[in-house]
Amino acid sequence: MKQLVITAFGGPEKLQLTEADHPPLASKQMRLKMHYAGVNPVDAKTRAGLGWGAEAIKDSLPWSPGFEVAGEVLEVGSEVCRFMPGDRVFGLVRGGAYSEELVVNCDEMMPLPDEVSYEMAGGLALAGTTAWQGLMVHGGLQQGERVLISAAAGGVGHLAVQLAKAEGATVVALTSTANQDFVTGLGADEVVDYHDHAAVASIAPVDLFLDLVGGTSGETLLSQVKPNGRVVTVPTITADQVIAAAQKKGIRATGMLKENDNEQLAMLADAVAEGRLTVEVSQVFELADGADAHRQIETGHTRGKVLLRG
Numbered sequence: 001m002k003q004l005v006i007t008a009f010g011g012p013e014k015l016q017l018t019e020a021d022h023p024p025l026a027s028k029q030m031r032l033k034m035h036y037a038g039v040n041p042v043d044a045k046t047r048a049g050l051g052w053g054a055e056a057i058k059d060s061l062p063w064s065p066g067f068e069v070a071g072e073v074l075e076v077g078s079e080v081c082r083f084m085p086g087d088r089v090f091g092l093v094r095g096g097a098y099s100e101e102l103v104v105n106c107d108e109m110m111p112l113p114d115e116v117s118y119e120m121a122g123g124l125a126l127a128g129t130t131a132w133q134g135l136m137v138h139g140g141l142q143q144g145e146r147v148l149i150s151a152a153a154g155g156v157g158h159l160a161v162q163l164a165k166a167e168g169a170t171v172v173a174l175t176s177t178a179n180q181d182f183v184t185g186l187g188a189d190e191v192v193d194y195h196d197h198a199a200v201a202s203i204a205p206v207d208l209f210l211d212l213v214g215g216t217s218g219e220t221l222l223s224q225v226k227p228n229g230r231v232v233t234v235p236t237i238t239a240d241q242v243i244a245a246a247q248k249k250g251i252r253a254t255g256m257l258k259e260n261d262n263e264q265l266a267m268l269a270d271a272v273a274e275g276r277l278t279v280e281v282s283q284v285f286e287l288a289d290g291a292d293a294h295r296q297i298e299t300g301h302t303r304g305k306v307l308l309r310g
């Protein structure tokens with residue numbers, strides 16, 4: 001079976017399509033045919049040797065990226081598994097989704113409702129749980145509050161806009177001009193071009209800031225947060241920097257690392273099935289073109305999600 005791997009950290013060209021052996025199946029596992037795998041910034045950062053992801057795998061290369069998948073069950077292990085061959089599933093994995101086939105733990109996958117396409121599901125798990133946990137678990141968003149979402153047109157941001165709106169928040173979204181109509185269509189109440197510094201500075205103070213850009217952007221936008229407001233800064237590499245700047249202003253700030261949560265995955269899939277949540281898939285690349293998918297995600301200007309097709 002075909003699999004994209006890196007044998008050393010470096011640029012997108014380090015992703016090589018290889019012929020890999022079918023991995024063995026343990027008793028509580030199942031084999032999946034990958035239909036779509038999400039391409040996320042963490043995949044590219046880890047490939048480049050940056051952040052917690054690279055630290056975790058540096059001594060066990062070669063490594064195949066890919067932390068979210070939608071696919072079809074091909075085979076189940078010998079012990080009881082709630083899935084059968086032919087079932088449609090999706091969820092978060094611990095790497096390796098950039099493969100035609102992969103072996104996953106039965107309890108890590110969720111059933112995919114018939115109404116949800118493999119394509120939408122391929123981009124839902126990682127960005128969806130991050131958006132939900134950032135807004136609700138870490139951010140404590142309440143109905144009627146004002147929430148500022150930076151990178152509102154991106155993978156996490158475009159889902160966060162819809163989820164925050166559904167919770168009854170007033171959503172202030174930052175995008176470039178090119179994405180303003182897109183984000184307005186997702187339900188944002190105020191859409192501001194982040195290049196327009198005067199417009200950003202005149203945003204009325206918010207209760208919660210979901211920082212999806214981090215670094216100096218995250219620091220600058222702290223001025224738009226109420227004195228007793230909250231900040232969740234999502235990019236891990238600059239989290240300490242943004243948290244320290246927030247503390248100097250007396251604002252409560254936290255970083256986060258998304259966690260697998262099957263209840264949240266089921267809730268997100270139901271929302272898509274019922275048409276309350278849409279996953280925007282802007283580009284789909286073949287597995288052999290994984291390097292181009294990484295070049296796209298590294299532009300920092302992807303609309304919605306980029307996927308690989310199995």
Ligand SMILES: NC(=O)c1ccc[n+]([C@@H]2O[C@H](COP(=O)([O-])OP(=O)(O)OC[C@H]3O[C@@H](n4cnc5c(N)ncnc54)[C@H](OP(=O)(O)O)[C@@H]3O)[C@@H](O)[C@H]2O)c1
Nearest residue numbers: 041130151153154155156176179194235256257258301302
């Ligand atoms: N801690 C965790 O567990 C966790 C989980 C998921 C993601 N993350 C991190 O969260 C960040 C966002 O992830 P993502 O998947 O949403 O990324 P993404 O899809 O690559 O984000 C792309 C979006 O960022 C926007 N953007 C770029 N620069 C901006 C700026 N200065 N101000 C406002 N928007 C800007 C772009 O909008 P325009 O095209 O309109 O410019 C584009 O739509 C990444 O750093 C990622 O690594 C962390």
